[in-house]
Amino acid sequence: MTAVLPVRADVVVVGGGVVGCAVARELAGHEIDGRPxxxxxxxxxxxxxxxxxxxxxAILHTGFDATPGTLEARLVAxxxxxxxxxxxxxxxxxxxxxAILVAWSADELAALPSxxxxxxxxxxxxxxxxxxxxxxxxxxALGAGALGGLAVPGxxxxxxxxxxxxxxxxxxxxxxxxxxxTRVVDVRPGxxxxxxxxxxxxxxxxxxxxxxxxxxxxxxxMLGHDRFTVVPRRGELLxxxxxxxxxxxxxxxxxxxxxxxxVLVSPTVFGNVMLGPTAEEVPDRGDTSTSDAGFAFxxxxxxxxxxxxxDVDVTAAYAGLRAATEHADYVxxxxxxxxxxxxxxxRSTGLTASMALAEHTVRLLRExxxxxxxxxxxxxxxxxxxxxxAFVRPYQDAERIAQDPAYGRIVCFCERVTRGEIRDALxxxxxxxxxxxxxxxxxxxxxxxxxxxCGAEITSLLEAGHA
Amino acid sequence: xxxxxxxxxxxxxxxxxxxGLSAAVALRSAGxxxxxxxxxxxxAGGVPRHCAHPGFGLRDRRRAWSxxxxxxxxxxxxLSAGVDLRTGTMVTDWAARxxxxxxxxxxxxxxxxxxxxxxxRARVVPRAVVLATGARxxxxxxxxxxxxxxxxxxxxxxxxAMVHLHGRAVGSRAVVVGSAPVAWSAVLTLREAGCRxxxxxxxxxxxxxxxPAAVAAQAALGVPVVRRSHVVRIVGRQRVRAVEVxxxxxxxxxxxxxxxxVLTADWTPESELxxxxxxxxxxxxxxxxxxxxxxxxxxGVFAVGNLLHPVDTADVAALDGRHVARAVAGWLSDxxxxxxxxxxxxxxxxxxxxxxxxxxGAGVSANxxxxxxxxQRVRTPRVRVEQDGxxxxxxTLRWPTAPGRAYxxxxxxxxxxxxxxxxxxxxxxx
Numbered sequence: 001m002t003a004v005l006p007v008r009a010d011v012v013v014v015g016g017g018v019v020g021c022a023v024a025r026e027l028a029g030h031e032i033d034g035r036p037x038x039x040x041x042x043x044x045x046x047x048x049x050x051x052x053x054x055x056x057x058a059i060l061h062t063g064f065d066a067t068p069g070t071l072e073a074r075l076v077a078x079x080x081x082x083x084x085x086x087x088x089x090x091x092x093x094x095x096x097x098x099a100i101l102v103a104w105s106a107d108e109l110a111a112l113p114s115x116x117x118x119x120x121x122x123x124x125x126x127x128x129x130x131x132x133x134x135x136x137x138x139x140x141a142l143g144a145g146a147l148g149g150l151a152v153p154g155x156x157x158x159x160x161x162x163x164x165x166x167x168x169x170x171x172x173x174x175x176x177x178x179x180x181x182t183r184v185v186d187v188r189p190g191x192x193x194x195x196x197x198x199x200x201x202x203x204x205x206x207x208x209x210x211x212x213x214x215x216x217x218x219x220x221x222m223l224g225h226d227r228f229t230v231v232p233r234r235g236e237l238l239x240x241x242x243x244x245x246x247x248x249x250x251x252x253x254x255x256x257x258x259x260x261x262x263v264l265v266s267p268t269v270f271g272n273v274m275l276g277p278t279a280e281e282v283p284d285r286g287d288t289s290t291s292d293a294g295f296a297f298x299x300x301x302x303x304x305x306x307x308x309x310x311d312v313d314v315t316a317a318y319a320g321l322r323a324a325t326e327h328a329d330y331v332x333x334x335x336x337x338x339x340x341x342x343x344x345x346x347r348s349t350g351l352t353a354s355m356a357l358a359e360h361t362v363r364l365l366r367e368x369x370x371x372x373x374x375x376x377x378x379x380x381x382x383x384x385x386x387x388x389x390a391f392v393r394p395y396q397d398a399e400r401i402a403q404d405p406a407y408g409r410i411v412c413f414c415e416r417v418t419r420g421e422i423r424d425a426l427x428x429x430x431x432x433x434x435x436x437x438x439x440x441x442x443x444x445x446x447x448x449x450x451x452x453x454c455g456a457e458i459t460s461l462l463e464a465g466h467a
Numbered sequence: 468x469x470x471x472x473x474x475x476x477x478x479x480x481x482x483x484x485x486x487g488l489s490a491a492v493a494l495r496s497a498g499x500x501x502x503x504x505x506x507x508x509x510x511a512g513g514v515p516r517h518c519a520h521p522g523f524g525l526r527d528r529r530r531a532w533s534x535x536x537x538x539x540x541x542x543x544x545x546l547s548a549g550v551d552l553r554t555g556t557m558v559t560d561w562a563a564r565x566x567x568x569x570x571x572x573x574x575x576x577x578x579x580x581x582x583x584x585x586x587x588r589a590r591v592v593p594r595a596v597v598l599a600t601g602a603r604x605x606x607x608x609x610x611x612x613x614x615x616x617x618x619x620x621x622x623x624x625x626x627x628a629m630v631h632l633h634g635r636a637v638g639s640r641a642v643v644v645g646s647a648p649v650a651w652s653a654v655l656t657l658r659e660a661g662c663r664x665x666x667x668x669x670x671x672x673x674x675x676x677x678x679p680a681a682v683a684a685q686a687a688l689g690v691p692v693v694r695r696s697h698v699v700r701i702v703g704r705q706r707v708r709a710v711e712v713x714x715x716x717x718x719x720x721x722x723x724x725x726x727x728x729v730l731t732a733d734w735t736p737e738s739e740l741x742x743x744x745x746x747x748x749x750x751x752x753x754x755x756x757x758x759x760x761x762x763x764x765x766x767g768v769f770a771v772g773n774l775l776h777p778v779d780t781a782d783v784a785a786l787d788g789r790h791v792a793r794a795v796a797g798w799l800s801d802x803x804x805x806x807x808x809x810x811x812x813x814x815x816x817x818x819x820x821x822x823x824x825x826x827x828g829a830g831v832s833a834n835x836x837x838x839x840x841x842x843q844r845v846r847t848p849r850v851r852v853e854q855d856g857x858x859x860x861x862x863t864l865r866w867p868t869a870p871g872r873a874y875x876x877x878x879x880x881x882x883x884x885x886x887x888x889x890x891x892x893x894x895x896x897x
Contacts, residue, residue: 239608242739243742288616289614289616289700290613290614290616291613292699292700295611295613313605313609313735314609314611315608315609317608317611317613395557395559395583395588396559396581396583396588397588398587398588401583401585401586402587405585408583408584408588409555409584409585410555410557410559410583413507413557414739416557434618435618448606448739449603449606449622449737450606450607450608451606451621451625452603452604452624453508453603453624453625453628455625455628456625456628456629456633456635457628457632457633459629459633459635460635
């Protein structure tokens with residue numbers, strides 16, 4: 001549950017995105033002076049994972065295309081292993097689809113061997129060059145003109161929403177506290193502790209972790225630094241009807257250019273097909289609107305990549321903001337004097353790297369003198385409700401319905417979401433603040449009708465749950 | 468450990484709206500024993516349940532009931548006819564049956580249905596399937612309307628369910644997108660909820676309201692109509708604050724302040740289950756192609772209602788339901804021939820025509836009608852039927868076409884066509 005702001009903590013984590021929640025979970029699994037570390041997550045928005053973490057391409061990256069030697073490359077590779085194993089343990093939907101990076105021009109074809117070398121330099125050994133016929137064997141519906149590709153069998157798709165929620169759920173289970181709708185307005189480090197001033201009052205803490213995402217540079221400046229500036233890069237994405245899912249079983253990547261990673265087509269763990277993202281620098285850190293230009297750009301790419309995709313309806317269009325900075329790498333540092341850890345400039349790879357960033361944070365805190373030790377006994381791991389297509393959902397589970405008929409009462413027809421799941425989400429440890437939050441926890445109203453059939457009932461259920 | 472139940476029946480009707488319930492009643496009247504209707508909503512009756520305006524039942528019942536009354540009567544009739552009406556019961560998927568029914572190609576047996584309800588998970592094993600899954604309005608994303616993603620953007624269906632079934636409030640100033648009859652229904656629903664329609668935005672040159680009564684209603688309702696325009700952007704991060712409207716001819720963009728947006732019409736069939744069966748698809752929309760007897764491309768699978776013509780009125784859907792019973796009963800008594808047939812396709816200005824197949828021996832269509840969806844208003848339409856590029860029939864009809872309303876033509880226009888010939892195209896002379 002959302003707590004009121006406590007007066008005192010060992011660590012305040014600013015930001016309840018995927019990184020902040022992963023850090024809180026990890027830190028709450030440690031003790032100091034023989035007692036569990038007291039961790040408080042302060043989130044400006046009404047829900048965890050409601051900013052950059054909710055609107056990304058939802059890929060669990062191997063890190064094959066990272067810049068070798070960077071912290072990002074190291075943490076993505078490590079995070080891939082950690083999150084892959086964790087997902088299986090707690091029930092985060094992951095599908096090991098693999099990816100094919102497709103070359104459409106002679107220049108792109110010529111670039112593939114260097115991408116292969118880069119993958120190897122990143123310690124990823126499974127990538128291999130493939131001929132055009134193998135590309136088409138993997139994706140028969142692919143548009144004409146592919147010249148060859150690079151197969152990256154480890155690339156996977158993951159549910160970003162369940163990931164953040166799993167971290168938050170376990171963090172709370174380990175005793176961490178989550179304060180939502182609370183914005184940090186100032187941070188005042190003193191000789192022995194730090195005062196964090198928020199819109200909900202003040203809290204004294206020994207340590208501060210900056211996982212504030214798009215607001216990370218502003219928070220950093222509150223502590224007197226001037227290390228980076230976040231330039232939000234907006235990525236618009238289109239999600240196509242599930243009827244398109246048979247068209248594509250693997251992630252289809254473009255050859256990256258100087259301008260960015262380009263537009264990809266990917267299955268989603270919910271059984272849709274995703275096309276995107278655009279990449280556009282925007283001045284407004286809250287501007288997650290979509291645009292006609294973005295639609296036209298994406299449909300143009302879709303027409304070339306997977307022509308049959310345009311025969312089905314778009315189910316959802318949304319935009320996310322990546323916390324891009326002027327630096328080529330993550331901006332991660334510890335200031336021992338201020339007892340302050342910065343996790344800045346965590347871009348779209350942050351989902352994959354989240355658990356490695358958490359591990360790294362513990363390392364940095366130890367280096368700076370915090371005597372953190374793993375707690376000998378932890379609560380059992382969370383078991384997250386499955387909202388992925390590749391695993392059994394409650395509506396399919398005869399045994400579960402027999403035990404509790406609420407799992408047989410489908411309320412969102414397009415996505416087969418049952419009343420039991422909505423009830424569970426509303427009663428869960430991190431309940432949703434609004435319809436969008438309920439959607440991220442259950443898939444309710446996420447389908448092709450977008451609430452034509454179920455919107456009224458689900459809105460009423462949400463309000464009854466809050467009452 | 469409970470296993471899914473196996474549940475045999477003669478006919479599984481998927482969907483308990485006017486078409487499905489009427490089909491079930493007609494099947495019982497034809498002597499079919501076990502007719503199961505799977506309705507995913509807790510209350511059967513379909514869309515009329517939340518349509519407050521009168522005029523339901525004109526063609527099938529000779530009455531002008533309100534939507535809820537009509538829905539209730541359909542349910543009562545189904546129950547008294549001995550239909551096994553299962554509400555809160557959803558067909559979620561098909562299961563291939565191992566054996567083949569009736570000597571067709573392998574894999575074309577009548578499919579089993581996976582069904583979920585609070586009673587459990589069941590595998591329904593029918594001898595025939597009638598799809599009556601209806602239609603819905605396309606939501607915002609499918610219409611590719613850009614902008615922020617605030618609360619307060621609804622389809623008419625959601626608006627009606629919110630106001631009429633859940634007694635919920637909406638905002639105070641609404642922009643209604645579209646001007647088909649359903650848009651005026653949305654205006655009435657908004658008014659009941661205390662929300663003023665501040666503009667109706669339509670791409671047409673005039674609001675598509677043919678009847679003088681509706682014109683009067685427009686005047687009485689006093690909703691300003693913004694013509695030749697599209698809503699191109701929604702503004703407002705938490706709640707809708709405004710929409711941006713672009714004029715189709717001048718390109719000028721205007722902003723209309725509002726806190727609610729209702730997206731009307733732009734119908735699409737609820738065709739997931741027919742698509743998952745791999746049924747042949749009609750021209751112009753995603754529903755299945757059927758012949759006049761309402762047979763789909765898969766033996767033993769039939770379809771009725773607005774899944775086939777998105778959309779016509781509820782009573783027309785109900786007449787489909789009555790009509791299908793004969794062919795289903797024939798199938799159950801082993802009439803398994805697949806006659807020679809040819810496609811009926813839309814010509815200008817129609818987006819679709821239904822039924823989209825002319826089959827030998829399939830008889831006359833439901834109520835003797837050939838339905839079409841006009842994209843333009845034509846005051847005195849001269850229908851032209853061509854087959855293999857030759858005009859085989861021409862007839863002037865006395866009633867105009869209007870975008871947003873199904874256009875009803877006599878099936879006899881196809882009398883001179885040959886089911887063994889090539890494609891038939893039905894359009895208007897320009």
